[in-house]
Amino acid sequence: MTYLQDVAVLTRKDLLLELRARETVPAMLLFVVSALVVFHFVVPSGLSEETERIVSGGLLWVAIVLTAILGLTRAFAAERDEGLLDGLVMAPCDRSAIWLAKTLSVIAFLLLAEIIALPAFALFFTSVDAATVGAVLLANVGIAAVGSLLAAIAAASRTRELLLPLLFLPLAIPIVVGGVGATAADDPSRYLWFLGLYDAIFAIISWASFEYVVTE
């Protein structure tokens, strides 16, 4: 089997598991909408339209990052609980294919959550422009790439779910900067470039180093 076929099979496995169990995505959907409702009570009423646009844009990115963390804590749950990871590591495929497949399935989960989150945000706060949608799409790649690697690291630790947000948040700061910039700035192009750069750098590192995380 070629590398891409391996990745396709592994991605299909993740999506199928989610389709049968329906654990992660519904939780992410409910969480992101709840978070947005909570955030409504954070923004004081009577702000000028411009201020409200900037403030709520920042809150959208908080919601996205927190929802991503929620999804990522479950990313390697099946592998860990059922001892699946040992089998995957012993399978005759490149280990980085496991990472790529996990990244793709996390992107898929994030997209599903955002299909609900962005209209909800537009409904509760202000309209969403094309730059924001582009930034969200770019950010998904970075979040999923780094997140899959860190989720595998956290899954190997004793504290697991507790550790992942601690590992992930410092690395998510550049994503938030890029995202908020693209949402709020008049000229979003350089923030989008920055997000693309982040994706490229961290995707390459995560792809190259995943093998060392899963092998015993």
Add this chain to the structure above:
Amino acid sequence: MLALAGVVLLVTGVVMAFYWVPMAPGEGFRQRIFYIHVPVALTAYACFAWGAWKALRLLWKREERYDLESYTAVHMGTIFGVLTLVTGSIWARTSWGVWWSWGDRQLVLFLILFLFYCAYFMLRYAVEPGPRRERLSAVYALLGVVLIPVSFLAIRLAESLIHPTVFTRDVNENLTSSQLGTFIVCLAGTLCLAGALYKIELTGKRLDRQLRELRRALA
């Protein structure tokens, strides 16, 4: 030897900073903390880079000793990072009257790095010692050294958005020869000090490990 050189250089540097360097225009006396703050910050970067280099060697060669070396270097880097935060905070207080300023890139970057490397220690404590932990912490240490330039870029980008008026502190421009000389002496001093601490810590940790192995063999 390294420790002695570090102490001598640092004392000379501080004396030079206080008695030899002329007053900086506009900044006055308080500018002299520059000769501690910036060398300490650069030393912290050097420690993190050294830790990441050892982490890379670990993944490459799979030799156990690199793990301890990488860990000790990151440990030293974190200590110097905290010193950077403290000295930077004092400088911000004397310059702008506040203990914390989001306008200071170096400080914000070190805060992010501090959080990152605290998570590194949490990771190490949450995994059983062994080859698995060595590799997990090596991968995370490598991510850290990439995070430094990326975060620096991010802070610059965020600054232009959040702070339309950027604080300027023109000490880095046009250093006179006496300023540059003092700065280099101080930098050499902190680097020697970090190197000496690194060696002591490493020796201590190695002894600790040998003692543990000896105990296990005896038990």
